[in-house]
Amino acid sequence: MNNNILVIGGTGKTGRRVVTQLNNKGITPRIGARNASPSFDWDHKETWPDALNGIERMYVTYYPDLAVPGAKEDIESLTYLAKELGVKKMVLLSGKGEKEAEACEQIVMNSGIDYTIVRASWFNQNWSESFFLNPILSGEVALPMTDVLIPFVDANDIAEVAATVLLDDAYNGEIIEVTGPELITFKEIVAIISKTSGRNLNLHNITLEQYTNGMKQMQLPNDVIWLIEYLFSHVLTNPENQLVVNDIERVLGRKATSFLAYAEETAKTGVWNQVTV
Numbered sequence: 001m002n003n004n005i006l007v008i009g010g011t012g013k014t015g016r017r018v019v020t021q022l023n024n025k026g027i028t029p030r031i032g033a034r035n036a037s038p039s040f041d042w043d044h045k046e047t048w049p050d051a052l053n054g055i056e057r058m059y060v061t062y063y064p065d066l067a068v069p070g071a072k073e074d075i076e077s078l079t080y081l082a083k084e085l086g087v088k089k090m091v092l093l094s095g096k097g098e099k100e101a102e103a104c105e106q107i108v109m110n111s112g113i114d115y116t117i118v119r120a121s122w123f124n125q126n127w128s129e130s131f132f133l134n135p136i137l138s139g140e141v142a143l144p145m146t147d148v149l150i151p152f153v154d155a156n157d158i159a160e161v162a163a164t165v166l167l168d169d170a171y172n173g174e175i176i177e178v179t180g181p182e183l184i185t186f187k188e189i190v191a192i193i194s195k196t197s198g199r200n201l202n203l204h205n206i207t208l209e210q211y212t213n214g215m216k217q218m219q220l221p222n223d224v225i226w227l228i229e230y231l232f233s234h235v236l237t238n239p240e241n242q243l244v245v246n247d248i249e250r251v252l253g254r255k256a257t258s259f260l261a262y263a264e265e266t267a268k269t270g271v272w273n274q275v276t277v
Contacts, residue, residue: 004054005166008032008040009061013125014093017159018059018166025167030055042074052085059166061093065227066101067235075104079111089114091166093158096121096177097238105175116165117175118158121241122231124180124262125155127193128271131220131228136193136272142204144211146186148236151179151244154257161251177245181256189259196263197272208232 005022009015010031022029032040032051040051042063052058060078062071075092082090092108095101096119108115126132135141158178165171187203194201206214208229215225235241248256266272 003028003030004056005029006032006040006051006055006058008051008058009063009093010036012061012063013123013129013155014120014158014162015059015061017156018162021159021163022166025163029059032058045077048078048081049085052082052087055082055085055087057089057091057166058082058087059091059093059162062104064221064224065098065231066094066104067098067230068100068223068227072100072103072107076107079107079113083111083113087113089116089166089169089172091116091118091162093162094119095235096179097235097241114169114172116171116173118162118165119175119177120158121151121153121179123155123158124152124257124259124266127189127263128266128269131224133271134218136190136197136199136201137274139199140202140204141186141190142206142211142214143186144206144208144232145236146203146205149183149185149242150236151183151241152189152259153178153180153248154262157248157252157257161248164251171251176247176251178248179243179245179256181244181258183242183244184259192260192263193267193272196260196267198267199272 005027007015007018007029010019011033019029019031034041038050039047041047090108090113092105094105094117105117127136161176161178165176190201190203212225212229215228
């Protein structure tokens with residue numbers, strides 16, 4: 001097996017952490033990214049064969065999410081190519097409670113390639129590396145559905161699980177669900193970030209329509225706006241997603257990282273105390 005591993009999305013939130021996990025085990029995986037060599041670009045299928053050439057195992061993340069239109073067709077093409085080129089195992093990062101993502105899972109599961117599916121809840125790191133960061137920096141956090149319970153999960157936990165199941169065939173054929181150790185609301189999250197960062201953050205409960213309009217004014221990409229609206233309207237309220245699952249503990253032999261532990265570590269970096277112009 002050695003170094004015949006490809007991490008698609010190897011510069012992204014979970015992908016770069018999977019790369020680090022593999023590096024720590026003495027493995028140097030190939031990075032599947034636009035700027036890598038060979039390049040991998042979801043939008044340019046002609047880049048795929050070189051990126052997959054000689055690869056035996058691959059971790060696959062799809063940007064921005066498997067739920068977006070076009071993802072299923074891309075996953076179908078990639079899986080077909082992977083099988084053709086002799087890839088022996090795929091680990092797919094999927095989303096909990098997303099019917100569209102489950103359609104993508106089925107493609108991998110029915111491909112004849114060994115697989116493990118890693119189904120994740122929302123990431124803690126959305127508050128420090130993604131779309132929830134700017135509102136935190138502004139001090140005025142306007143969000144819909146601030147009382148919905150969500151099992152936020154840490155991206156470092158996801159990556160450690162993904163790297164483990166990528167290398168260990170004992171998890172072949174499994175769907176691993178990764179959640180944090182508790183259900184937590186946006187209201188509680190903003191209070192925790194406020195406390196750990198020493199910031200005075202104000203939370204405003206707004207409608208989903210107001211939130212969507214705000215994203216449009218910020219000129220976020222259309223597929224990202226579509227995705228966030230979809231997640232709020234279909235995924236957060238799905239009863240399946242309001243469950244804590246102990247698969248992280250089962251795979252890693254330790255408890256999942258709590259939001260408070262994540263916030264305490266993240267606060268030390270100063271990311272929430274940046275001066276915004």
